[in-house]
Amino acid sequence: MITCNELRLKDKIDTFATFGALGNGGITRLSLSPAALAARDEFCKRCKALGMEIKRDDMANIYATLKGEEDIPAIIMGSHMDSVVQGGNYDGILGVLTALEAAETIVTEKIPHRHPITVVVWTNEEGARFDPAMMSSGVIAGKFDKELMLESKDREGITFKEALEDSGYMGEITNRLNAKDYMALVELHVEQGPVLEAEKKDIGIVEGVVGMVNYEFTITGQADHAGTTPMKYRKDALFAACNIIRYLHDELDKLDSKLVYTTGRMNVSPNIHTVIPDLVKFTLDVRHQDPTVINQAIEIIKRVPEEVDRCSVSYKELWSRKTVAFCKEFIDFVEKNANEYGYSSMRMYSGPGHDAQYIADMIPTTMIFVPSQNGHSHCEKEFTPLHNCFKGTNVLLQTILDIDRI
Amino acid sequence: MITCNELRLKDKIDTFATFGALGNGGITRLSLSPAALAARDEFCKRCKALGMEIKRDDMANIYATLKGEEDIPAIIMGSHMDSVVQGGNYDGILGVLTALEAAETIVTEKIPHRHPITVVVWTNEEGARFDPAMMSSGVIAGKFDKELMLESKDREGITFKEALEDSGYMGEITNRLNAKDYMALVELHVEQGPVLEAEKKDIGIVEGVVGMVNYEFTITGQADHAGTTPMKYRKDALFAACNIIRYLHDELDKLDSKLVYTTGRMNVSPNIHTVIPDLVKFTLDVRHQDPTVINQAIEIIKRVPEEVDRCSVSYKELWSRKTVAFCKEFIDFVEKNANEYGYSSMRMYSGPGHDAQYIADMIPTTMIFVPSQNGHSHCEKEFTPLHNCFKGTNVLLQTILDIDRI
Numbered sequence: 001m002i003t004c005n006e007l008r009l010k011d012k013i014d015t016f017a018t019f020g021a022l023g024n025g026g027i028t029r030l031s032l033s034p035a036a037l038a039a040r041d042e043f044c045k046r047c048k049a050l051g052m053e054i055k056r057d058d059m060a061n062i063y064a065t066l067k068g069e070e071d072i073p074a075i076i077m078g079s080h081m082d083s084v085v086q087g088g089n090y091d092g093i094l095g096v097l098t099a100l101e102a103a104e105t106i107v108t109e110k111i112p113h114r115h116p117i118t119v120v121v122w123t124n125e126e127g128a129r130f131d132p133a134m135m136s137s138g139v140i141a142g143k144f145d146k147e148l149m150l151e152s153k154d155r156e157g158i159t160f161k162e163a164l165e166d167s168g169y170m171g172e173i174t175n176r177l178n179a180k181d182y183m184a185l186v187e188l189h190v191e192q193g194p195v196l197e198a199e200k201k202d203i204g205i206v207e208g209v210v211g212m213v214n215y216e217f218t219i220t221g222q223a224d225h226a227g228t229t230p231m232k233y234r235k236d237a238l239f240a241a242c243n244i245i246r247y248l249h250d251e252l253d254k255l256d257s258k259l260v261y262t263t264g265r266m267n268v269s270p271n272i273h274t275v276i277p278d279l280v281k282f283t284l285d286v287r288h289q290d291p292t293v294i295n296q297a298i299e300i301i302k303r304v305p306e307e308v309d310r311c312s313v314s315y316k317e318l319w320s321r322k323t324v325a326f327c328k329e330f331i332d333f334v335e336k337n338a339n340e341y342g343y344s345s346m347r348m349y350s351g352p353g354h355d356a357q358y359i360a361d362m363i364p365t366t367m368i369f370v371p372s373q374n375g376h377s378h379c380e381k382e383f384t385p386l387h388n389c390f391k392g393t394n395v396l397l398q399t400i401l402d403i404d405r406i
Numbered sequence: 407m408i409t410c411n412e413l414r415l416k417d418k419i420d421t422f423a424t425f426g427a428l429g430n431g432g433i434t435r436l437s438l439s440p441a442a443l444a445a446r447d448e449f450c451k452r453c454k455a456l457g458m459e460i461k462r463d464d465m466a467n468i469y470a471t472l473k474g475e476e477d478i479p480a481i482i483m484g485s486h487m488d489s490v491v492q493g494g495n496y497d498g499i500l501g502v503l504t505a506l507e508a509a510e511t512i513v514t515e516k517i518p519h520r521h522p523i524t525v526v527v528w529t530n531e532e533g534a535r536f537d538p539a540m541m542s543s544g545v546i547a548g549k550f551d552k553e554l555m556l557e558s559k560d561r562e563g564i565t566f567k568e569a570l571e572d573s574g575y576m577g578e579i580t581n582r583l584n585a586k587d588y589m590a591l592v593e594l595h596v597e598q599g600p601v602l603e604a605e606k607k608d609i610g611i612v613e614g615v616v617g618m619v620n621y622e623f624t625i626t627g628q629a630d631h632a633g634t635t636p637m638k639y640r641k642d643a644l645f646a647a648c649n650i651i652r653y654l655h656d657e658l659d660k661l662d663s664k665l666v667y668t669t670g671r672m673n674v675s676p677n678i679h680t681v682i683p684d685l686v687k688f689t690l691d692v693r694h695q696d697p698t699v700i701n702q703a704i705e706i707i708k709r710v711p712e713e714v715d716r717c718s719v720s721y722k723e724l725w726s727r728k729t730v731a732f733c734k735e736f737i738d739f740v741e742k743n744a745n746e747y748g749y750s751s752m753r754m755y756s757g758p759g760h761d762a763q764y765i766a767d768m769i770p771t772t773m774i775f776v777p778s779q780n781g782h783s784h785c786e787k788e789f790t791p792l793h794n795c796f797k798g799t800n801v802l803l804q805t806i807l808d809i810d811r812i
Contacts, residue, residue: 193634210633214679224781226668226691227616227757228599231659233781238669239655242648249645253637262632263644264679266672273620273670273689273724274758283679285632318679351633352680375630375639378681 001340004105004397006390012097013389015042016081017089026380027089030154031082031124032060032163039081039093040169043121046100050107052119056171059136059146060164062121063175066103066113068404073183074116075403077102077396080125080355087126088382090190090372094389096121098188102397113404115183122355123169130160137355140176141362179362184403186330187356188368188396190384194375195348202391203338203345204369207331209357210349211294211323212287215301217244221311223270223278238268238277240311244304248284251300256293260351261286284315289323289349323349324357330366330403337398343391368395407746410504410511410803412796418503419795421448422487423495432786433495436560437488437530438466438569445487445499446575449527452506456513458525462577465542465552466570468527469581472509472519474810479589480522481809483508483802486531486761493532494788496596500776500795502527504594508803519810521589528761529575536566543761546582547768583765590809591771592736593762594802596790600781601754608797609744609751610775613737615763616755617700617729618693621707623650627717629676629684644674644683646717650710654690657706662699666757667692690721695729695755729755730763736772736809743804749797774801 019042020027020035029035040062044054047064055063065074079095099119106113127133130152138144150161164170177185196204221237245263252261266282286297306313331347338345348369350357356367370392373383425448426433426441435441446468450460453470461469471480485501505525512519533539536558544550556567570576583591602610627643651669658667668691675685692703712719737753744751754775756763762773776798779789 191634192631194630194639195634195636198639212633224600225598225758225783226670227618227666227693228597228601228783229666229757229781230601230664231666232663233600233604236668238672239651242651245645245648246652257637260633260635260637262642262680262682264632264681264683265677266644266674266683267677268672271671271673273691274668275670276668277670277672285679287633351635352631353633375635377631377634379629 001398002109002111004101004390004393006386008104009097009101009390009393010386012101013089016093016097020083022086022380024380026086026382027083028085028087029081029083030129031126032167033129036082037167040121043081043096047119050104052103055175056169057175058170058173059139060123060167060169060171061136062169063118065116065118066106068114068116069112070114072115073181074118075184075400076118076120076177076182077186077400078120079187079189080122082124082126082128084126084128084378086380087378088380090382090384091192091377092125094190094384095188098389098393098396101393102400105397111401113401115404117400120177125355129154134353134355134358137358141358143358177359182363184330185356185359185363185365186368186396186399187354188370188392189354190372190377191369192352192372192377196369196371197373197375199346200344201346202343202388203395205331205334205338205345205347206326206350206367206369207347208289208323208325208349209353210287210289210351211291211321212285213294213298213320214318215284215315216318217282217284217313217315219280219311219313221276221278224276226274226276229276234276235310236276237280237311240309240313241266241280241282244308244313247304248300252297255296256288259286259288259293259297261297283318287351291323321353324360326360326366327364330364330399333399333402334366334368334395337395341391341394343395368392407804408511408515408517410507410796410799412792414510415503415507415796415799416792418507419495422499422503426489428492428786430786432492432788433489434491434493435487435489436535437532438573439535442488443573446527449487449502453525456510458509461581462575463581464576464579465545466529466573466575467542468575469524471522471524472512474519474522476520478521479587480524481590481806482524482526482583482588483592483806484526485593485595486528488530488532488534490532490534490784492786493784494786496788496790497598497783498531500596500790501594504795504799504802507799508806511803517807519807521810523806526583531761535560540759540761540764543764547764549764583768585768588769590736591762591765591769592774592802592805593760594774594776594798595760596778596783597775598758598778598783602775602777603779603781605752606750607752608749608794609801611737611740611744611751611753612732612756612773612775613753614695614729614731614755615759616693616695616757617697617727618691619700619704619726620724621690621721622724623688623690623719623721625650625686625717625719627682627684630682632680632682635682640682641716642682643686643717646715646719647672647686647688650714650719653710654706658703661702662694665692665694665699665703667703689724693757697729727759730766732766732772733770736770736805739805739808740772740774740801743801747797747800749801774798
């Protein structure tokens, strides 16, 4: 079977790791920042050298296309190049670089393909500079209002509109990905979790993105002096919060073992060692691929009493997302290709969101995961061994070629 | 029985409530601030009008003395006039004003007394401007090093030394309270807790200040993505912290019912709703009058496992304080006087610290508590009804006169 070039892939990873490098193995490459624009320039230079035609849409998404044998809708692959603050060299960028390597292999090996093949770079996926995350794929898929997005400001008060206009990468709205000109999307991404490594698998066959609900609980007690208030009079909002979290664990653990839930944020007020806390807020993030299980979790949340340990309890939904299912035919291609290359693989759902989940509403889509060492992501320690990147690239290439033959 | 003048006491409370008033019923009167100096000026003016002699020591503590019939050690009463930010009109200041009213009653009613009678104003009791609390009584009692205290800075970088020198209230070290010139101290204070009100008692007969230990727990887990990390791989420091707090409640609740313990401060890191917390720190404050019970609590703390829910657990003592017992003879005077006036009373220990606890190491000392409405203190809602202030003043006056006859 045809394979990509591992050393050439290493050169790509090493080169792009310099854009926004912090000297500790990681990068800060916020969307449309000088470091991100330098990475875009390098990307375009390399695409042009391969004879690809480059277009940009009004959200500064870049589309670099290899002409196909026929004038039919294109197959598209890629991801994003922006990072969080002190992020790593794999989240997003690996999806772009493996797509570029797959395209380069097609060019250098003169692999025939009927469809045009496009490598895409999405703008502002992380949302680390301009809220929300997955902004530009979301605008294209009709999830976000573009005018609102243009007003989004970074910490220095620069709007997304200003950054777009200053970037030199803003293009035509007519160049947006659409269901007429594109027929399939495949995004390779690092898993950002520990499962593939723990299960000793090379390839994650991503069946979809799990649905989620995110709640914020508010516990209201009474602030009193730690030294003067007998225990029986206390309304300790932190103790009540601990008991609610215990209840949630006890009950949610009875549901399907694939359910994940997280109390990631907790703020205690007044947060003074000699004062009984009167206000605690904490978040609960619940994810599962099956909406039935999500609903079971919601029922458990609804059973939290309105009063716990003499404190009043309320909660509200911050947001939710439905499960996104990827294209079954493409999923099967990924699995077949992993097998044919002799790579170990497993089917799984993505916990985090990705640009592909929005595009999946427009054209048939799937994703390929490669392992994240120790599950680390969104940090400088984020790492995927080169041989895993290489295996992922090969499966990506072969999946694109399979789709080309549909 | 002789009583003070309730309307005159009201005038004192109302007048001093203007110094640092915020317009919401409370005050901000940080130590040696313009508002605090204005209150000192008014205090000295009123003392001079009563024929009292005013001295100041090197920590700007003020001693206003009514001459006694004999040249023997003085009896001293009083408290502090500084407040926390957005504090109330009773914490500290009521101890000064009731002492002033008791002195005024002695003068206007021409009550004979053998001992000189002194009203004291302690500098920087709250520690809200210059850390630590009870600074000046602590220096006099040898608890703090004066040179270190002089270096203590407020938020604007002004040292305590600078504020002292600018105040116009710095006096001679020879004027400090000492065991040769003073023979007894009584401090009236608001309870700062809900017990007297809940138990429907007018007077708290304070037997001492409870001992305390304060610990900080550190729980270390691993930060991972909320969407990608199966529950079985998680090291959730917040969940572990909740379970430790539950354990502490379960076990500490088995000890004496007068034990109070508080987990007042908790900080969660990275505190992001989509990330499993990897670091949680929380404080545990434990107070009881009996060192045996404190030791039982420490034994329970020591039994917290080093690993909880796959997270590592450590703790350290931030500080501790031994129980201070007040003078039994004075305590009996307070109880007798409450009974003779027909006021309801109960014996109790103070949870918070007070200047009197340091002076108790130097001369026989006791305290009198009056109720705090709803237990509120260190806030603008802090309130003690006038009739309760009046009752406290009468008990204070009579207790001073009892001591005078020893």
